[in-house]
Amino acid sequence: MPSTFGSNTFGGIFGIQKKDPNNDWMTRISDQIMKIMKERICPLIHLNCHPDLNCQQCINVPQSPAILELKSAVFKALFDASYNNEFKNMLVKDNNIIPHLTHPLIQFASYSQLDKKSDSQEQHNQQKSESTSSLSLITQSIDLLDRLISYNNICKVVINTPNALHSLSTLTCYKINIHFSQENDQLSFKIRNSSRWCLQQIHQFGETSAQSELINARYVGVLVITISTASGSGEEQDLEISNGLDFISDFLSNLNKGRSDYEPSFPPQPLLARRSDEQIEEEGGNEEIESQLIKKGDQYYYIKSQANRAKGAILNYFIEQDNRKPDCDSLFHLPSSTVYGVAIGKEKDKKTLKIWP
Structure with a gap:
């Protein structure tokens, strides 16, 4: 019998919200909805918890694709509700949510590494055995983790969880350029995309120690793989390439x-910057960035501009722009020739100042 669970199972719950009088742009979940979430949905976090977690709230039921889909829908509902700090606090303190998110993705990343060592036929069999529900659950777990990282000290908790960052780094390349079916390919892409954004959040909300741990997890190296269209090993979507270049330049510039x-602020980190440069060289990043500078058809995602920024960050340039970068959203409504002209114009307006050879 087909499962009736889906990503929108609890979606209607969050339509009932009221404005927070203390904040115009935030909304506060009503007491009634909070009660429903706490009493009916949050307990489902603990469906079939792994024994390693020693979870006292664990609900053991026979495992099935329907249960995985239910849990995925639960995490999606929690993600939708987690703009509210009171709700985040309940997830962290009352449900110990972080290990319930990190443990499955660490296991999944470990299995994916084992798959790489098997031959192509074994990989094919493994891919067929991976249910769409399990892939969806991993994606929703990473998305919820991403949403919680900015709250309180969650970033530190994730950093201090053994193998968490390395697993996220591994999943940024999950099944990249391996194609079996359209549905599986889309789910694999979502895992890679969510993992990159989660690591970027750790960079954004992490202190100096977080930047060091990201380098230990080869954060910059896997970002280079994302943009590696010249070698044929990277993502094919222009938006992913643009984001990868943006993440590289932002990370190196901060270091x-x-x-x-x-x-959290931190002073310049020249030693960490050097280690990042080494990872870029090891992955052939300089050549890949150069290849993006000559890429054609860059109408919407500023790939050439982002490549210039990344190149400047690698060389430790200060790049100044005379004009403010156009709003990407507004450019979607312009003819492609107009957008392309603006992007090229921005390239000509750039000035660079080299500060070390």
């Missing part, structure tokens, strides 16, 4: 110049 515009 080279320090971060003082928002908290």
Whole structure:
């Protein structure tokens, strides 16, 4: 019998919200909805918890694709509700949510590494055996983890969880350029995409120690793989390539110049910057970035502009722009020739200042 569970199972719950009088742009979940979430949905976090977690709230039921889909829908519902700090606090303190998210993805990443060592026929059999429900559950777990990282000290908790960052780094390349079916390919892409954004959040909300741990997990190296279209091993979507270049330039710029515009701030980290440069060289990143500079058809995602920024960050350049970068959303409504002209114009307006050879 087909499962009736889906990603929208609990979606209607979150339509009932009221404005927070203390904050115009945030909403506060009503007491009634909070009660429903706490009493009916949060307990489902603990369906078939792994024995290693020693979870006292565990609910043991026979495992099935329907149960995996239910749990995936639960995590999606929690993700939708987690803009609210009161709700985040309940997830963290009352449900010990973080290990329930990190443990499955660590296991999944470990299995995916074993798959790489098997021959192509074994990989094919393994791919067929991976249910769409299990892949969806991993994606929803990473998305919820991403949403919680900015709260309180969750970033530190994730960093201090053994193998968590290395597993996320591994999953940024999960099944990349391995194609079996359209559905599986889309789910694999979502896992890679969610993992990259989760690591980027750790960079954004992490202190100096977080940046060091990201380098230990080869964060910059796997970002280079994302943009590696020249070698044929990277993502095919322009948006992913643009984001990868943006993440590289942002990370290296923060290491080279320090971060003082928002908290947590930290001073320049030249040793970490050097280690990042080494990872880029090992993965052939300089050549890959150069290849993006000559890429054609860059109408919407500023790939050439992002490649220039990444190149400048690698060389420790300060790049100044005379004009503010156009709003990407507004450019979607312009003719492609107009958008392309703006992008090219921005390239010509750039000035660079080399500060070390």
